[in-house]
Amino acid sequence: MNEYxxxxxxxxxxxxxxxxxxxxxxxxxxxxxxxxxxxxxxAVYYILPWVRWNRxxxxxxxxxxLDISTERFYFFGITFWPQDIVLLTGGLILxxxxxxxxxxxxxxxxxxxxxxxxxxxxLFMLVERWIEGDRNARMRRDAGPSTLDKxxxxxxxxxxWLGVAFWTGGGWIMYYVDAPTVVGDFWTGQASYGxxxxxxxxxxxxxxxxxxxxxxxxTYMCPWPRFQSAMLDEQxxxxxxxxxxGEPRGRGKxxxxxxxxxxxxxxxxxxxxxxxxxxxxxxxxxxxxxxxGLCVDACNEIMTRTSQPLWLIKWDTLARQAGxxxxxxxxxxxxxxxxxxxxxxxxxxxxxxxxxGLAMRSLLEVSxxxxxxxxxVRLHDGSLRNAYTLKLVNKYxxxxxxxxxVEAAMRAKLQVxxxxxxxxxxxxxxxxxxxxxxxxxFLDAAPGGVEAKxxxxxxxxxxxxxxxxxxxxxxxxxxxxxxxx
Amino acid sequence: xxxxIEKDVISGRETTGQVWDGLRELNTPIPRWWLYTFIxxxxxxxxxxxxxxxxxxxxGYYHGAIGYSTRVEVNSQVASIAAIRARSMDRxxxxxxxxxxxxxxxxxxxxAAGKITFANNCQPCHGAGGGGRPGFPTxxxxxxxxxxxxxxxxxxxxxxxxxEDPDARMSQMPRFGxxxxxxxxxxxxxxxxxxxxxxxxxxxxxxxxxxxxxxxxCVACHGEKGEGKREVGAPNxxxxxxxxxxxxxxxxxxxxxxxxxxxxxxxARLDAATIKSVAIYVHSLxxxx
Ligand code: SF4
Ligand code: SF4
Numbered sequence: 138m139n140e141y142x143x144x145x146x147x148x149x150x151x152x153x154x155x156x157x158x159x160x161x162x163x164x165x166x167x168x169x170x171x172x173x174x175x176x177x178x179x180a181v182y183y184i185l186p187w188v189r190w191n192r193x194x195x196x197x198x199x200x201x202x203l204d205i206s207t208e209r210f211y212f213f214g215i216t217f218w219p220q221d222i223v224l225l226t227g228g229l230i231l232x233x234x235x236x237x238x239x240x241x242x243x244x245x246x247x248x249x250x251x252x253x254x255x256x257x258x259x260l261f262m263l264v265e266r267w268i269e270g271d272r273n274a275r276m277r278r279d280a281g282p283s284t285l286d287k288x289x290x291x292x293x294x295x296x297x298w299l300g301v302a303f304w305t306g307g308g309w310i311m312y313y314v315d316a317p318t319v320v321g322d323f324w325t326g327q328a329s330y331g332x333x334x335x336x337x338x339x340x341x342x343x344x345x346x347x348x349x350x351x352x353x354x355x356t357y358m359c360p361w362p363r364f365q366s367a368m369l370d371e372q373x374x375x376x377x378x379x380x381x382x383g384e385p386r387g388r389g390k391x392x393x394x395x396x397x398x399x400x401x402x403x404x405x406x407x408x409x410x411x412x413x414x415x416x417x418x419x420x421x422x423x424x425x426x427x428x429x430g431l432c433v434d435a436c437n438e439i440m441t442r443t444s445q446p447l448w449l450i451k452w453d454t455l456a457r458q459a460g461x462x463x464x465x466x467x468x469x470x471x472x473x474x475x476x477x478x479x480x481x482x483x484x485x486x487x488x489x490x491x492x493x494g495l496a497m498r499s500l501l502e503v504s505x506x507x508x509x510x511x512x513x514v515r516l517h518d519g520s521l522r523n524a525y526t527l528k529l530v531n532k533y534x535x536x537x538x539x540x541x542x543v544e545a546a547m548r549a550k551l552q553v554x555x556x557x558x559x560x561x562x563x564x565x566x567x568x569x570x571x572x573x574x575x576x577x578x579f580l581d582a583a584p585g586g587v588e589a590k591x592x593x594x595x596x597x598x599x600x601x602x603x604x605x606x607x608x609x610x611x612x613x614x615x616x617x618x619x620x621x622x
Numbered sequence: 623x624x625x626x627i628e629k630d631v632i633s634g635r636e637t638t639g640q641v642w643d644g645l646r647e648l649n650t651p652i653p654r655w656w657l658y659t660f661i662x663x664x665x666x667x668x669x670x671x672x673x674x675x676x677x678x679x680x681x682g683y684y685h686g687a688i689g690y691s692t693r694v695e696v697n698s699q700v701a702s703i704a705a706i707r708a709r710s711m712d713r714x715x716x717x718x719x720x721x722x723x724x725x726x727x728x729x730x731x732x733x734a735a736g737k738i739t740f741a742n743n744c745q746p747c748h749g750a751g752g753g754g755r756p757g758f759p760t761x762x763x764x765x766x767x768x769x770x771x772x773x774x775x776x777x778x779x780x781x782x783x784x785x786e787d788p789d790a791r792m793s794q795m796p797r798f799g800x801x802x803x804x805x806x807x808x809x810x811x812x813x814x815x816x817x818x819x820x821x822x823x824x825x826x827x828x829x830x831x832x833x834x835x836x837x838x839x840c841v842a843c844h845g846e847k848g849e850g851k852r853e854v855g856a857p858n859x860x861x862x863x864x865x866x867x868x869x870x871x872x873x874x875x876x877x878x879x880x881x882x883x884x885x886x887x888x889x890a891r892l893d894a895a896t897i898k899s900v901a902i903y904v905h906s907l908x909x910x911x
Binding site: 152153154155353357420508510511512514515516517518519520522524554555579584 | 633650651652653654655656657749750751752753754760762763764765858861862863906908909910
């Protein structure tokens with residue numbers, strides 16, 4: 138037992154020096170999966186802006202483009218308008234609930250494999266290993282003097298890092314402006330300050346976060362590790378060290394007689410050396426652990442070498458491990474639990490709502506607004522005029538022409554404001570492709586008494602190309618007294 | 623003599639040496655780079671205080687090394703916007719109405735300028751959207767006293783009506799009752815005739831006498847059939863739109879002691895391009911000819 142002694146103030150620093158992590162290369166199932174996902178994610182990220190998609194003349198031909206200046210988000214065959222922002226909200230809900238579900242099932246899969254911080258850090262570590270060698274070589278060189286060998290390797294590493302960071306930062310911009318154009322403009326000095334500024338910004342953040350900050354981001358900056366414990370329970374599959382099997386750890390031969398009282402862990406620290414966050418999984422569940430499973434691979438290598446059963450470190454649930462530690466027969470892994478069912482249900486509802494929203498999303502939008510100032514105007518012949526603003530949104534890539542009529546209890550005629558045509562029963566409005574137009578129309582009710590009262594009316598808009606009929610109800614405001622008198 | 627740093631038995635980690643109700647706090651120091659980041663922000667703030675206006679004084683404030691001021695910035699931005707706007711406004715001034723109408727961009731500028739100017743200057747009398755008020759004409763209607771063409775509206779706005787401007791629109795209706803030009807019975811007869819012109823002679827009153835008086839006194843301005851005459855600002859007596867009411871009493875009052883509206887000329891306050899824009903806006907409200 139330790140006896141407790143209060144340390145004097147000058148011995149305990151308020152600030153911790155960063156412990157440099159030198160992760161070692163490792164091979165195995167988790168690593169292979171991680172490589173595969175890394176290649177996939179990076180390929181999507183770097184290639185997607187270059188994929189073309191024909192939308193007809195006058196429209197951008199980039200498959201995925203978030204065009205801020207024209208307020209459009211192009212995604213292959215779909216064009217989103219600012220009005221579709223609910224779909225974005227839905228998409229975010231979908232992503233969040235999906236993340237909850239995955240986390241409650243398999244732990245921090247996102248952190249370990251798909252998070253951009255992890256992916257780019259992995260990529261940067263790969264570069265580091267190529268240039269500076271593996272863990273031991275790097276540690277030795279860093280501790281040693283500044284030789285020519287050290288200097289050129291450091292220089293080379295940072296140059297390649299900066300190159301990758303620049304490629305990444307530039308790649309980000311290409312989602313906002315046409316990729317081939319912006320690349321040309323960039324190198325001929327014709328791109329906007331925004332393009333140069335953001336390229337610089339994202340180059341810098343990539344370089345700093347993936348090259349220098351690394352695990353510090355996960356441990357100190359990212360909020361996700363702090364609240365992901367709300368999604369984890371003792372039934373979640375996480376990376377665990379099977380202490381009941383491994384302890385007491387120790388070096389020494391296990392096949393001698395009489396057998397020493399030693400567990401399977403030979404205390405080689407291989408699991409610690411490969412860990413990208415530099416922790417010891419044998420201490421149990423930890424905030425820093427991103428669930429990457431590299432320690433699983435490392436330990437399996439050792440177990441093979443020492444001819445012991447694999448999976449001393451494995452993916453398992455806390456409940457099962459607690460049971461195994463007590464020597465009980467444990468139940469199988471439960472993927473179906475109230476928590477996962479609830480997440481699944483919410484996810485299902487969100488997917489359905491999104492699907493319906495996307496399917497019912499109209500490419501023509503019409504709204505009718507009664508003008509308020511003035512509510513009505515008396516004309517010289519005694520008829521009463523109400524003015525309306527028809528807001529017509531045409532999300533098609535072709536012009537749409539509407540024939541507008543009105544269903545009303547009184548005799549009334551329509552006229553487009555500013556038009557020289559006489560008021561008529563039907564008017565035609567042409568809405569150019571990919572545009573929003575506000576059109577003022579007048580509805581003149583003939584004098585005769587009916588026009589004195591408020592009335593419900595209906596605007597009928599027929600799209601003359603596709604023959605779609607859109608109805609919008611509106612109010613007619615009467616003068617309160619008959620005209621002509 | 624070095625003291626031993628206390629370690630936690632279970633985790634093996636150092637503690638801060640502090641105990642609350644038997645609970646010992648593990649020492650989890652924040653990273654040193656975090657401290658450096660904090661110091662960097664402090665250094666930054668010192669630079670900020672030096673460069674930008676920061677320290678208030680009793681009679682002023684420290685203006686900062688580069689003399690930055692949001693007010694100066696606003697003024698320069700306003701000036702640059704004015705310069706940009708001037709380009710369009712100069713064109714509006716130089717371009718005839720018909721050509722403005724065929725230039726959507728110029729038209730949009732004129733409409734915007736006209737709308738704002740109208741709201742600031744005309745709306746108090748003529749109502750939002752030109753809806754009119756009792757005694758102040760409705761501008762959104764097709765009934766005009768002085769004319770509803772763009773040029774007519776422009777002239778009305780420029781010089782106003784019945785004011786000191788020598789070019790103002792002028793007309794004076796005689797005060798038939800107050801000045802004794804017609805006797806009360808005669809005025810009543812004329813009123814009956816005007817009602818008949820409006821098609822409101824429902825009880826079939828005999829209006830021959832009124833008709834004669836109308837022909838002698840009113841026709842010159844209001845026309846044979848009461849259709850009015852815009853050159854003299856004589857309103858159409860048969861229009862459903864009216865300024866002072868259409869009851870017999872209202873007509874009698876108007877003949878006896880006419881109320882006649884006055885409108886200021888806006889030449890003094892608004893420049894030519896703005897007045898033109900207002901004319902375009904008013905013309906668009908619904909009654910423009
Ligand atoms: S890699 Fe396996 S054997 Fe080696 S220290 Fe870690 S748990 Fe023990
Ligand atoms: S402890 Fe294992 S799973 Fe956790 S971050 Fe380290 S290597 Fe990855």
